[in-house]
Amino acid sequence: MYFRLLGPVEVVAEPVALGGRERLVLAMLLINADRVTPSDRLIDTVWSRPPRSARQQLHNLIARLRRKLDAAGDLIVTRPLGYQLALAAHGLDLHSFRLSVLRGREQLQSEQYDDARGELGTALSLWRGDALADLSGDWAAATRESLHRERVAAGEALAQAQLATHDHAGVLETVQILLATDPLHEGLHDLRLRALSRSGRRTEALSAYQDLRRRLVDEFGVEPGPDLQETHCSLLRDLDPPLASPRHVPRQLPRPIALAGRDELLGRLTAVLRTPEPRPGTVLLVGAGGIGKTSLAVVLADRVQDEYPDGTLYAELDGTSREPRDPDEIIDRFLRALGATAPATHAGRAERLALYRSAIANRRVLVVLDDALDERQVRDLLPPSPRSAAIVTSRHRLAGLDDVLRRNVPTLSTEVAVELLQAGRDVTDPAPELAQSAVQLCGHLPLALMVVAARLASGVVDLAEVVEHLSEEHIRLDELAIGDGDVRASIALSYDGHLSAPAQRLLRRVAAVSVTTWPAWFAGVVLDDDVLVGSRALDELVDVHLVEPCGRDAAGQLRFTVHPLVAAFAGERAAREDDASAVAGCRRTAAMAWLGLASQADDAFGHGLRPVIGPDGATIPAGLPPPRVSVAAEQPAAWFDAEIDSIRDLVHALSRAGELDLAAALALRSDGYLVVRGETHVRAGLLRRVVDCSDLVLRWGVLRSLFHTAAEAGRFSELADLAQAQLDVARKLDAGAMEQNALVQLGCALRELGRFEEATARFEDASSGALARDDTMMAALARGHLGVLLARTGHPVRGAALVAENLQAERLRGPSRRLSIWLVTYADCLALTGDAAAAERALDEAEQLATSLVDRNVLLDVAQTRAAIALRADDIDRAERILDDSSAYGESTAPESEPTDGELRLRADLLLARGRAAEAAPLLERAVDRHRREGVRFELAHELARLTAVHAARGEQDRAGRQHAELVVLLRELGIGLDDLQLPPVVARIGGYDLLEISSE
Template identity: 30%
Template sequence: MSKTFGARLRQYRQAAGLTMEELAEGSGVSARAISDMERERSLAPQRRTVQALAEALGLPEPRRSAFLAAARAGRPRVVPQVSAGYCALPRPVPDFIGRAGELARLAAVVASAEPRPGVAPVVTVSGTAGIGKTSLAVQAAHVLGAAFPDGTFFLNLRGMDAHPLTGGEALTRLLGAFGVRADQVPMHEPDRAGMYRDLLRDRRALVVLDNAVDEAQVRPLLPGPGPSLTVITSRRLLAGLEGVHRLNLAQLPAGDAAVLLRRILSDDDFVREPDAIDEVVELCGRLPLALRIAGNRLSSRPRWTLRDLTNRLIDERRRLDQLVAGDLRIAAAFGLSYEQLSSPARRLFRRLALVTGPDFDGRLAAVLVGADPDETEDYLEELVELSLLQAETDSRYRFHDLVRLFARERLTEEEPAVERDAAHRRMVDWLLDVAVVAGRWFDPEYGGTASVAGGVALNDSDTARTWLETEVDNWFPALCSAADTGRHTDVIRLAEALHWFSDRWTHWGHWHEVYGLSRAAAAALGDTRLEAVHLNYLAWAQSVIGRHRQSAASALAALDLARSADDGTQQAWALNYASAAYFRLGEFGPSVRYAQESADLFEALGDADGYLQPIAFSAVALLAAGRPADAQPFVQRALAILDDPDSQVSPQVAVMTRPLTLWRAGLVHRALGESVQAATCLREAYDLLHREGVPTMEIRVLVELSAVLSGLDDLPAAAAALDTAASLHETLGAHGPAAELRAQRAALLG
């Protein structure tokens, strides 16, 4: 039996006559980490760690290779947990046929050890709608999946939608699929792209980016060096992408198309009509999607012959000439399949065109037709059976782009405007109602009680969050629709319900639009105080996306309105947001002034939660302005309030305000030359942040703590802080920053 990595490490260290501490000094790997590896408490050392140990041990070949191989063998391969319908790989098409050359090219890219030195391979798959781009990419991912033990992922970039995913939104979803929590996702798109590349650097993962709109959308999603493979599908050639492998799909060869149709039909009677088969193939443009739809319908009609199908396809061209899809014969296949649906399924099919998001579940479908969800599921399965709908998972469905257009045409032509509008209104009402209940889970005044909204069981905050994130592409357009139709009270109700949740999902990137709508709604209602409230929300949201000058303007406008309404609370919040905006603009004078005015107002109002915010900004602004002595009373005051059991600070605010205030106190102490006190505050801040699981802030505190300890000549402790910070970076997949911190650690120890 071959030796484990831990056993080899102990054997080679002892053979070299090194203690753990000596090996730690020579390799830059902590003695504790070495001990954990030898005792096999740590089974997944990073590649750089193993290489550093091999160098320090002076291992010659073949021992070095065996050492590295033992580390790889002991490293567990965990496939990241992927949210269903989020980045999960769809099921392969059961009757996939042809494309042998394209699959062979993809396999060759994987088999090549270095497709392009230093760069992870990227393959683009392009072609017209219905040509089979997605089917090929999914088939390849399933066939080649064994070569990618770190997971296979799929993300629809929604290139043909009115609002495709932005690069930042796509990165947030991919990072989430790799296990990065929302609060760990960097604020800005370039930082998200850097984290994503770091995650892929040492992982063998296959990522399918489906339905890309253009080069600009996918550039942030391209990997750096590493063993991953990225496959991008698009109707465009994406000619602007450099250094990629390209597959441009043409129509299926006539022979493959005929085989596909025969396989779908699976009936000898049909096979005996070869001429008719060839004619159907040509009428369907040799496109897999059209062949599948037509073939499934013929199979379900036992009295039809292939000649019947051919005649119907020809006739349908006149009916569907308004469906612009490049080839009207594709639309003919859609129409033929549509006619075979039961009446309730046809009505459902038409009304699903009202859904604005890329996918939906059975409960939303049931709302559109006013039917029981269980009954509606039967009709959804009827649509799936006829290839008019795609089953993403067991509970979510989506249209093919062209089928959605066809459904929209059927809806316009077959249902009166009053019925269309009524169905749309039901959908909007349902989405707004469920979103309100889900959002209130995060509001201290409402949250904490299991409830059912619109048939959706919202039993806890995790369920509520999952629904809000999964259905965002449906409830957000519903909010926009409500705003467009003058439903001002409904707009404000949802925006208010989402206020606390928005602070937990800042990376979504559209909160400024939500609060822009709610501010406009409040103005339309003529409610000055309410407009001030939502202008304050807008100021926060603008700051989140880096629009600090706009944030300052919104906050000051809210201040004027709040003064007109004689609302002290909203005045105080407006001053607080103005202080934060000016601080981030580097204008510390106004920041300090507004923060102090805000603090005075909150104190006069007896609002302890609110008061803590501006005094924190006062401290950091004064510190940034080079006035640490003036900053110190503010952090001391904040800590005194947090320590006072009678201060009435809510638990939700205290749990994060205390460690952040301790961190700021540490910064102030350090600036005043009070290193011992600084170290004490920073250690306590780290312990509290670690308890709450906030790694991004833990890293910032540890780096500051290391600098303080270094100044106190406690180099081992300073190095340990950097080592812990580097390990946290690695857990986030940020191997570049981790390497920088380890280099600093090595330099610190000399």
């Protein structure tokens, strides 16, 4: 199939009837053949005011084109952002035209004039009138004008070949056709004068020059360009004008500097700008101030400017200043650089632009425009010829520019940034930790790193001093200024230059709230709940790269972030431009919004933690969720996944500001999520920050959660004090339910410490107090924990019955994490009674619940309990397989993560069962050290019994005896016997030694 655009849009094959919109879409896809044409661009071009159904209508248009052109569907391919027409074996007259022009130019340059005439004549013969002749609209008109310029340039090249072969009549015919559509094209007039002179019509040539000059002077107030004047002078001297007039070749680039860390990006862009004609058009480098756009543009232009023999034009547009450059001023400067006479000052924009386009149309030039403000400032300066290219830098996205290769310039990698810090210094191995800290504090920003490198090179400060000063947030930007390198001033250009007041206020409030990332709704909340104003302000900040988009988070929300140095700048401006009460109010408003959403997510999460309820029903504040934001309630787990880092930032900011009650509410509303995700380290860190909150109900909740974090981390020595503090708060509040809950936790702490009688008394106190209030659920909880104590100390049947009673009460609440935990506990008790089948059924149910909640901790407990059951049944292989498979559940984000007590014990039992007692010993000694340190005497008895067996198995009677003696004393203190430990068979008798016999010695 062959397509034609150089005239009416046609498909040369079987006749194909296309509607107007179908022809327009096909033309756009053909113009951009083998590249993706964005759907948004197609929609904006087809409809001046796109309807809501535009995307669906476009889909239908594409479907109709596929049916009419290519039933197989290989021609037009759907891509993520649009559609791609894959020419493959198909043909296109525009491609044929450009290929012939390329060959013709190469032949013309190598002086193969006859061949050049053939190729260029073939190229021009493909034209059937104006390109896209049957299409209307802005896109068609602009594209038609661009293609017309290619046609004129090809015609000029043909005329040059004809002149070189003395075909003067051919030159005059070719030029006359083209001048009819472009009457002021000086290159064509120059060729006409040469052809007239060489054919003996010098007088006619002189007259033609005077006619053109009068028109230029009368209509535009300018003289002909230097090339025409040179030809005219030759005619006046009755000399044969040279075959080609010498042209001015400007090379205006500033001196390039050495770049670090840009090799890959430079390589890709260099390849793009060196591609054969047609050139790629415009490369746009966008990014924040100080990111190194200008340096990158200059180095890139320097690398490729040899590909543009007619010159390199460079202009600083000062888009970030208060007085950006007028494009007309730049046009005048470029005209002078090209050797053309600049127009008179009273000349209009259209006249000036026509002269510039004429002067540059037939040249192969590279235009570099630095620091552009907007599309208007850039558009008219871009070279019109497909033989030329442009490099533009801007802090703005310039989304209105079409056919642009847009690249965001990133910050530097840590490795490259560290190298940059050493620039100019006579050092070979700086302290890596200090260098990395400096890079982090500079936010990997090239300008900041260059300032620090210059300060270090001066020898006035060393790296340790620089890091110390940069760590002080209130003076950080003071340290990042030297000479004309000033990070604060660079950011201020964007902030003060062209931002609206709401955008400036939003940036200051981002700094006040101190969150690393935030969703789109945040802008509206902190700008007085005005969603529209917030959205526009956010767009402004993104456009100038003071705020950067992070993509969509786990909940599907668009997220944004701010560079740390921009945040420091915004914090300075907030301190200068906002009073303290406004900053505090903004922080509270944002916190209440996050708290509102966290409350919705917490209620919907299903973790099963008992709610914090004080006297008279007082609960954790619910906050004020932003309107029309429903994601937290609809996707609670995904919402917490996306927002937990922001919540942590906000809790830290609130605690620093003394807003401990609000911080505590936010921490407690996130507590259930952190429990389920196994984020014990993060959870404990948040809770410790807010434990001194003034609201007693909140403090009770914080203490309760801290108790659980300490238990999960194995810090059993802290449990009793935390539970007692919780009990004291409850009694101050005179809240019975809170007091009984604290008594249960105190009983658990005493149970872990081996103080069984005291623990039993606390459980019974809690149970009787709850029954007096007719709180059967709390009573069941207390009796359930008493059951755990009984089951573990030699009374599994009685214990299992009490745990079953509490399990039944938990079932009344519905599926939850608490239910899964108690199912595991019940399975453990059943296993001790010998009912392994019932224990496995309970574990199956627990695993199903924990899987639905993605609860790593409970899944790990399920696996370890299954392994213990298998060990009791002497199924060693199954126990080992289960324990190995459970390692994925034990992954933790805590930096001090280590195996749990249960895992250490199981691993030791497996090694004993395999006859590898020597390998089991260090695991048990590790557990013994931990339990001695924490005062967990009951668990210590278990490990001492195992160590006794290990030493006995290895024939180390003396060590076995010492361990046994310590075990006997400990069991007496606990008030239990060796049988009450209910050790697995592999421990009770291994290696021919009977642990009971050792006990009797």
